[in-house]
Amino acid sequence: MVRSIQTIFQEFIEKKTLIFKDRNALTSDFTPDNIPHRDKEINTMASILAPSLKGGKPSNIFIYGMTGTGKTLVTKYVCSELERMSNQGTNQVKIIYINCKMKKTADTEYRLLAELSRILGQEVPITGLPTEQVYKIFFNVLDSTNWVVIIILDEIDSLVVKMGDDFLYNFTRINGELKKAKVSIIGITNDLHFIDILDPRVKSSLSEEELLFPPYNAIELQDILKQRVLLGLNPNIISEEVIPKCAALAAQEHGDARRALDLLRVAGEISERQNELKITEKHVDFALEKIDYDRIMESVKSLPKQTKSLLWSVIGLEEKGEKDIQTGDIYNTYEETCKQCALHPLTQRRVSDLISELDMMGIINARVISLGRYGRTREINMNTSPKIKDKMKEILKSGLMI
DNA sequence: AGTCCACAGGAAGGGCAGGCGA
């Protein structure tokens, strides 16, 4: 018999949680009271930002390091302490955090300025105004106070990809336009070579101070996990091999603490759902598979119809036993697929971009190769298990109505 | 050493939708 949704929720509320004490403590968004193995970075950042407490403009900071090395966490931690201290004093420090990868928030110059103005209390229409005017609105609202404003631009590399570095050039020179307020910028990126592609003038003003966050090693990841386990899980709920396993798996992926926390949390959720009393190595294995499965399925579901048709063609070719599938083969099959589902086929140039997008999402593997006089192309294959591929086909089939 | 292939991928711009102010 199928249980009603109300029954499921009611059971969840009434059920005594055996595994989790505070699930949030095992997410990467959670900011703990102390951050292990990042003392040096915290102290350096704090001393760079401290002048703002006396109304001075701190240097701009450029922070780089791989995913899950604590860049955002440390920055938010230091800045929130700074804001708290400033509230006790006379000089107001205002912190603004923007994730430049967020669609509809910071993917264009207009939207970023509109979002900053909105955070400072001035609404700007979603579209319709000339960018110049949005700049004016932003400067006016900034200069209506004598705050020191620290703008954190997380994933700043995607900002430059979308808008070029002219925007950053204007932005790092913002203080010349202001009479009362002062602005400092903290740029955060995972791309270690990002600074090299910038215009030298932008580079010098953005990276007045530079901070590198090295990857965590397996031992450090274990310390991080142990701290979160104390905060997030009930005592004696975890087998002793679980933390080393999560840490080792995450250490393989460039010391990514986010990955380690996800693995542990999902392993906990799986064991809770199975009504088991302990999180074991087996749950970590399931978690590893589930995280990849969920990520890929979510991506496939949200693909536009054209990209679905392209992916369907890739799967079709692979199922025919074709090895070393090339862009040209895919394009031919894609045209056939379009005919079948009454779609107007896109040009090869556009399809080339769609292939890159699928590659970036991790749904396919595309590698540029040269076949000598037979041209330069991309060799494409899928790196998914049969289970994931079957589910993917199901989603594509209903999406394309084939 | 030069040629050639089959694209990769950058740049520019068109067309459309959504939203604004006059």
Next chain:
DNA sequence: TCGCCTGCCCTTCCTGTGGACT
């Protein structure tokens, strides 16, 4: 309602590329 502005998706045009072949 109209003109203007931005964002997005797409096409067209073009140059660049690596290595097999001649």
